[in-house]
Amino acid sequence: MSETPIGCDAFDAQLASYLEGELDFAARRDVERHAGACARCGALLSDLDRIRREAATLGDLAPSRDLWSGIEARIEAPVVPLAPRGAPAVRARRRAWLAAAAAVLVAATSGVTYIATRAWLQGKSTTTVASNSVTPSSTTAAPSAVRGPDTTPTTTAPVSNVSADARKKLSAEQTYDLEISQLTQIVQERRDELDPATVAVIEKNLALIDGAIKESKAALARDPRSRFLNEQLNKALNRKVELLRTVALLPTHT
């Protein structure tokens, strides 16, 4: 026990330990005596104690939007791998997710694109599309439900020069770009076969979708970590693929 009251400097030096309950009885009493006698140090101790008590009673907070749809989409994707124990978490999972999304996209859509490509190629004598594109004819993942018996790959079908493994490593955006590039070529070739009014509607819708893609990419350039923006971009790309596929499969106008 010290006989001399401590000063403000000693109070400051012992304050953190006091608040942590680490001081012995005598030192604790010295701090409390000084706080009782010194307005500045008394107010400081009182304020810090209040902050500590208020922090312990802070309640829960609500996010600005419902997050379930994003969670559900991720846990329902059958090919999303479980992150290995101890793996670097978020960024690595995001890359795995994008790779998985690309794989899902190729697997789920290539059969349909293949049909569209085949239907188009059957009406042509050349295979201009096949030269450097990732065509689905070589994939083994195309769902049988969309690949009819008449669409079994043959030696005349476009042959991919990109391996399945390499394809899985493509990002979702690259995969969409390949699909879009391929389908756009088909649609361009079919323009003259389609009703002009239909072409006008298609072009109007494509312009709207391209606008959405452009906006999403611009927003992503500013905030590349946003999963929401990535999802928005993928949705817009997916809409474009769906529209192009529909056009590729439209019957010729009479």
Place this chain on the structure above:
Amino acid sequence: MLAAKIHVPTSIADDGAADIALAAAGDRRAFERVYRAHLNHVYAICVRMTANRVRAEELTQDVFVRVWEKLPLFRGESAFSTWLHRLAVNVVLNERKVEGRERSRTATVDEDEGESLEEMGGGERAPLHAEKLDLEAAIAALPPGARRVFVLHDVEGYKHEEIAEMLGVTSGGSKAQLHRARMLLREALTR
């Protein structure tokens, strides 16, 4: 060593036991109920640790995806809320480590990664006393290191030894950061 404080009301924890078991067995609807019961607490951890609402929402999703993956491994040695709480903290801290590595590579260090007081004072938080709103905003404005220690210790109830282990610092370092945080908060709140 004291466990971190548990915010989940007893009734929710009790009612949620069946859903937790069903979710662990793969029932997604049960998992959605588990998510809804614990969402606001997980989000509160994420947003206070990061001081960034957008990132906190992404991290909250990451936490629940992680919960879905790990739930079959939950053996009930601790309360579910304690297990979830620690998992949420780990997800946030892992994100910080990854972000730190990326920042060091790209040399775009931004020491204050949080949002401003005004930005954090947005209207989507649950109704709180005005002083608590001030405290929330002041916490968000703390430097990241001090903020993490303050949130883990004074808000979430972790001990310095636990925080030191989680953050990879010494116990003394955690205490120093805590005192710094409290002093900065006092300065902000009495300004």
